[in-house]
Amino acid sequence: MLINADVYGADSVIFDLEDAIPVTEKDAARILVRNALRAFSYREAEIAVRVNALSTPFGREDFEEIVPLAPSLIRLPKCETADDILRADELMREIEIRSGLEPGSVGIIPIVESAFGASNLRAIAEASPRVAALNFGAEDYTADLGAERTKEGRELDDVRARVVTAARIAGVQALDSVFADINDVEGLFEEALRVRRLGFDGKSVIHPRQVGVVHSAFTPSEREIDHAERVVRALEEAEAARSGVAVLNGRMIDAPVAAKARKILALSDAAGARREGGERR
Amino acid sequence: MSTVCGQAGTLESCDALVMVLLDTGTLGVSVALDGPSVSAFEEAMRNAVAETLSALKIVDASVTVSERGALDCTLRARVETAARRALAAREGIGERR
Helix, strand or coil: CCCCHHHCCCCEEEEECCCCCCHHHHHHHHHHHHHHHHHCCCCCCEEEEECCCCCCCCHHHHHHHHHHHCCCEEEECCCCCHHHHHHHHHHHHHHHHHCCCCCCCCEEEEEECCHHHHCCHHHHHCCCCCECEEEECHHHHHHHHCCCCCCCCHHHHHHHHHHHHHHHHHCCEEEECCCCCCCCHHHHHHHHHHHHHHCCCEECCCCCHHHHHHHHHHCCCHHHHHHHHHHHHHHHHHHHCCCCCCEECCEECCHHHHHHHHHHHHHHHHCCCECHHHCEC | CCCEEEEECCCCCCCEEEEEEECCCCCCEEEEEECCCHHHHHHHHHHHHHHHHHHCCCCCEEEEEEECCCCHHHHHHHHHHHHHHHHHHHHHHHHHC
């Protein structure tokens, strides 16, 4: 797994030093991940490392060992305020300069997993230009709330909407929490589709077999691509005719409709769902 | 000085279980290797142990490696972790005195 972590089709691979590692093995995991980052280039996926929070006895050493290896992203758990990001930002800057890296080159994905953190989403997302995405952790969040975690996930509707809103204001991506039942492919697909419709840009997974399911949920359907292509074509035709208004099937295409269509096409291109020149596979 | 020990890793596939003893009373580094890859990679394994200990400025140690097909970077990580744990144990004894 260590040597070929990037071959399962995930856009980003996360090495975990936090909750998956028992307290007695924190040192071993940190050294092992550091050596793996030194030894392998992982060309097929973006690399992220989930470190321990700086408020724990392990956080600082995690940063000291991992940041010099220049992973694309540090995933910072248990973020509750903008200060949590600023403290990490400052430490990362020191380490980057010491290691000869461009300051700011390693990004941060804050993970919000408490009620207090959820009350500061926008401040957290806007705290530093390093913040590349907002992620929330559903298990810890529902535990903090005293809510039951259900398959339907209605207990998370509110926070999910707020994560997306804060991410859009800050101009960063919104990433959904993991779906823990690795055997429930249908449940995962439904949840991934639901969060895509809420505006999320992606979803964390915990097993290679979940990668394809999430990708398929985030890949626009043929119908969506069809419609988006017709919207964009109508816009181009109106522009060529120097007409101020584009119309499709008798309905005016306004700016939000055009923006949604372009997002659908960008998503389907990213997922390889269209051929060059706009045709579908 | 009493002997201190640090251990790291597992006997699972693609891993290695490493034990590092410090302050055994003998000089230099002795390494005992055991596992399915030793016959093919003994020299590389000995180098990995020696280089890792040398980076930690350890010159006297007794190291036991039971490998189960660990990659070079994994073996080095296990040796470093075991050695650091032994150093921390030695420091702990020093503090208690």
